[in-house]
Amino acid sequence: xxxxxxAVNAQGQLRAVVMQTAEGRIASLRExxxxxxxxxxxxxxxxxxHVHGGxxxxxxxxxxxxxxxxxxxxxxxxxxxxxxxxxxxxxxKIAAVLDAVHxxxxxxxxxxxxxxxxxxxxxxxxxKAGAQRPDLIIDPNxxxxxxxxxxxxxxxxxxxxxxxxxxxxxxxxxxxxxxxAVGHTTAQWEDMQAARSAxxxxxxxxCNAMPGFHHRDVGPIGYSVMxxxxxxDLICDGIHVNAAMVAALxxxxxxxxxMLITDAIAAAAAAPGRYELGGLPVWVEGGACRLQDGTLAGxxxxxxxxxxxxxxxxxxxxxxxxxxxxxxxxxxxSLARKGRLEEGYDADVAAFSSxxxxxxxxxxxxxxxxxx
Numbered sequence: 001x002x003x004x005x006x007a008v009n010a011q012g013q014l015r016a017v018v019m020q021t022a023e024g025r026i027a028s029l030r031e032x033x034x035x036x037x038x039x040x041x042x043x044x045x046x047x048x049x050h051v052h053g054g055x056x057x058x059x060x061x062x063x064x065x066x067x068x069x070x071x072x073x074x075x076x077x078x079x080x081x082x083x084x085x086x087x088x089x090x091x092x093k094i095a096a097v098l099d100a101v102h103x104x105x106x107x108x109x110x111x112x113x114x115x116x117x118x119x120x121x122x123x124x125x126x127x128k129a130g131a132q133r134p135d136l137i138i139d140p141n142x143x144x145x146x147x148x149x150x151x152x153x154x155x156x157x158x159x160x161x162x163x164x165x166x167x168x169x170x171x172x173x174x175x176x177x178x179x180x181a182v183g184h185t186t187a188q189w190e191d192m193q194a195a196r197s198a199x200x201x202x203x204x205x206x207c208n209a210m211p212g213f214h215h216r217d218v219g220p221i222g223y224s225v226m227x228x229x230x231x232x233d234l235i236c237d238g239i240h241v242n243a244a245m246v247a248a249l250x251x252x253x254x255x256x257x258x259m260l261i262t263d264a265i266a267a268a269a270a271a272p273g274r275y276e277l278g279g280l281p282v283w284v285e286g287g288a289c290r291l292q293d294g295t296l297a298g299x300x301x302x303x304x305x306x307x308x309x310x311x312x313x314x315x316x317x318x319x320x321x322x323x324x325x326x327x328x329x330x331x332x333x334s335l336a337r338k339g340r341l342e343e344g345y346d347a348d349v350a351a352f353s354s355x356x357x358x359x360x361x362x363x364x365x366x367x368x369x370x371x372x
Contacts, residue, residue: 003019005019024366040361041352045326047335051083055266074264077304089121105153115333131295142169156181156333180198188219203231232258236301255320255328262299263301359372360372
């Protein structure tokens, strides 16, 4: 297939390109003139490593129909691959999700590619539960983690490193190729140092559900700035993290180690109103998702909007925002052929209007899964 459009090159310049795809890959890509606003903007498909739901469906429903709805909904906004993300629930319900995802991944999907599962909970800290049920939080358990990892679909797990047994789980995760992420935590500097030694390598929704940044107690935020080997993700919806903080983190941590996520719930790309997240009622109004007590409960963000927002909030370039949405999560998950528009890479491409960034079409493995 031959595709023309505008794309950001290695020098950060926007140029008109011709792309050829064959057998699910990018066969060739060449620049041929200055960018032209009549052509669509081509970007490497976005990779969302933290998405609970969308289009009215939720990962915890554990059905192929729910997964299809989530994947198709986010594909409309340029996401070509994602991790279905759980919440704190009973071990039995989590196991049911893993089993359902394992079966679903064997089928030809109609939307974004489901890469596997991100386990968020139940190994978190009760005082930083956020919009997760405190009564179902349990201490990290190596045997339980082993059972879940044996499903073959777990790619990431978020847990509190200061909890008893957390280091054993993170070491097991490292052996199984699962990313161990710090999140929903009370961790201080010393806890973060110990966590790194035990195999933790990522921080989930930086700034949210963790201690704030203080000059004598910098916690996970300060540690993420300091440790060049630590990666982190941000919810850039203008609600979860203040614009000045987003700008400061983009400047201090940099485009190499930060990535964008949605943390989207079922309400993403759906009507405002009452929804449910992990058994808790959530009200969606004015673009914010909150429990009855005002606690933020995920978002209605899409990756396309996150890309626009990080540019607006932090003043980063399109090239940097693109990297945070595609290349960095691909590298975090060790996806060797995703995250770039380059010869030999998977033909995972998102096309937007060059005038207003409206989604035009989305391609996964050379197959169009959405067209406006």
